[in-house]
Amino acid sequence: MPGKKKIETVGILTGGGDVPGLNPCIKAIVNQAIDGGMRVLGIRRGWAGLVEYHIEDESTHEANVISMNKKMVRTIDRSGGTILHTSRTKPSAVKKSEMPAFLDAHPTEEKTDVTPHVLKNLEHLGLDLLIPIGGDDTLSYGERLSEEGFSVIGIPKTMDNDVFGTDYCIGFSTAVTRSVDFIHALRTSTGSHERIAVIELFGRNCGETSLISAYLAGADRAIISEVPFDPERLADLIMEDKKANPSNYAMLTISEGAQMVGGKVLEYGEKDAYGHRKLGGIGIVTGDALKKLTGQGIIFQQLSYLMRSGAPDSLDLMVAMNFAHMAVNLAKKGVSARMVALSGGTYTDVPISTVTSGQKRVDVRELYDVEQYRPKAKTLVGKPMFLY
Numbered sequence: 001m002p003g004k005k006k007i008e009t010v011g012i013l014t015g016g017g018d019v020p021g022l023n024p025c026i027k028a029i030v031n032q033a034i035d036g037g038m039r040v041l042g043i044r045r046g047w048a049g050l051v052e053y054h055i056e057d058e059s060t061h062e063a064n065v066i067s068m069n070k071k072m073v074r075t076i077d078r079s080g081g082t083i084l085h086t087s088r089t090k091p092s093a094v095k096k097s098e099m100p101a102f103l104d105a106h107p108t109e110e111k112t113d114v115t116p117h118v119l120k121n122l123e124h125l126g127l128d129l130l131i132p133i134g135g136d137d138t139l140s141y142g143e144r145l146s147e148e149g150f151s152v153i154g155i156p157k158t159m160d161n162d163v164f165g166t167d168y169c170i171g172f173s174t175a176v177t178r179s180v181d182f183i184h185a186l187r188t189s190t191g192s193h194e195r196i197a198v199i200e201l202f203g204r205n206c207g208e209t210s211l212i213s214a215y216l217a218g219a220d221r222a223i224i225s226e227v228p229f230d231p232e233r234l235a236d237l238i239m240e241d242k243k244a245n246p247s248n249y250a251m252l253t254i255s256e257g258a259q260m261v262g263g264k265v266l267e268y269g270e271k272d273a274y275g276h277r278k279l280g281g282i283g284i285v286t287g288d289a290l291k292k293l294t295g296q297g298i299i300f301q302q303l304s305y306l307m308r309s310g311a312p313d314s315l316d317l318m319v320a321m322n323f324a325h326m327a328v329n330l331a332k333k334g335v336s337a338r339m340v341a342l343s344g345g346t347y348t349d350v351p352i353s354t355v356t357s358g359q360k361r362v363d364v365r366e367l368y369d370v371e372q373y374r375p376k377a378k379t380l381v382g383k384p385m386f387l388y
Helices: 022-035 047-052 058-064 115-124 136-147 172-193 208-217 231-244 282-294 304-308 314-332 352-356
Strands: 009-014 039-043 065-068 129-134 153-156 196-201 221-223 250-255 298-302 338-343 346-351
Touching: 009 022, 009 047, 022 039, 022 129, 022 314, 039 047, 047 058, 047 115, 058 065, 115 136, 129 136, 129 314, 136 153, 136 352, 153 314, 153 352, 172 196, 172 208, 172 250, 172 298, 172 304, 172 314, 196 208, 196 282, 208 221, 208 250, 221 231, 231 250, 231 282, 250 282, 282 298, 314 338, 314 346, 338 352, 346 352
Parallel strands: 009 039, 009 129, 129 153, 153 338, 196 250, 196 298, 221 250
Antiparallel strands: 039 065, 338 346
């Protein structure tokens, strides 16, 4: 781990998908760092800002790096998204099509590691420490920089809540809150037409958003990424639900990363720098299967970006601000190579290498009924608040 040193200039970046809570986190970092006598630079568009910054071309400077102050961030905590913008760029594997011309106009490799260029830019900018706010992909490159000897403190965010090493990630509470609200709103049309609603939620490898949203909204069934499902079994169950409902309708949630027994995860488009293709479509495929199996009308709704839009709820505000304060406090102590985290309801920090040491998934045995396709929460004593 890099040795302790005095931190005078701090950099902030946000990578991956946007979530509510990023702006409050940025604001808290800026205010705390400036109050601690530090200078703050904002890196625009995640890791892309450090890839596209060209020391010898001043036109790339302000486009990719900005000096931050309290006035600039005074009101940003009232809105969602990130004022620094974001990307899915991975400097250790930049695609030929995304390679800045000044680095190599004719790269011979499909992907190129430009980490030496990033480290050169960090030195040129006078940064002593970088605070990346992101999911496991963004933070995994933060770990890479830490291994290279640069000081990094990571802050976990993702509405899937699947960063390994922390019980909670910025954005998760708001995503669930949005989902619950929309599920209840969809009862209007579903009930009026006496149909079956299939609601697809974000969740690549971790089905926590589907599980918790269904649990809180009282959806009849929940399909999660971790457990392949049998459409015929699901059809029988959802028809039981529909018949038992005085209003003659039923609702189910499904993770975008879910798959049928013997099937596969539905992906489309090119892989991003981290090897991920876009997900989506399992909801409509499931809806079509249920329509054929039951003869019932289907309402399909893909919530997707609505889950991550708008201002954060109170919990995401609290966690975002507290994670920011923790990160700056670690910086003041000269500590790095850490990720701030929540564990057992308590704020803490862990080695940033923890991010890539495992995978965070729903505890199926404890929290999911694989036969009934439902959340299982019969014994709550000793369980964490979010049933992770």
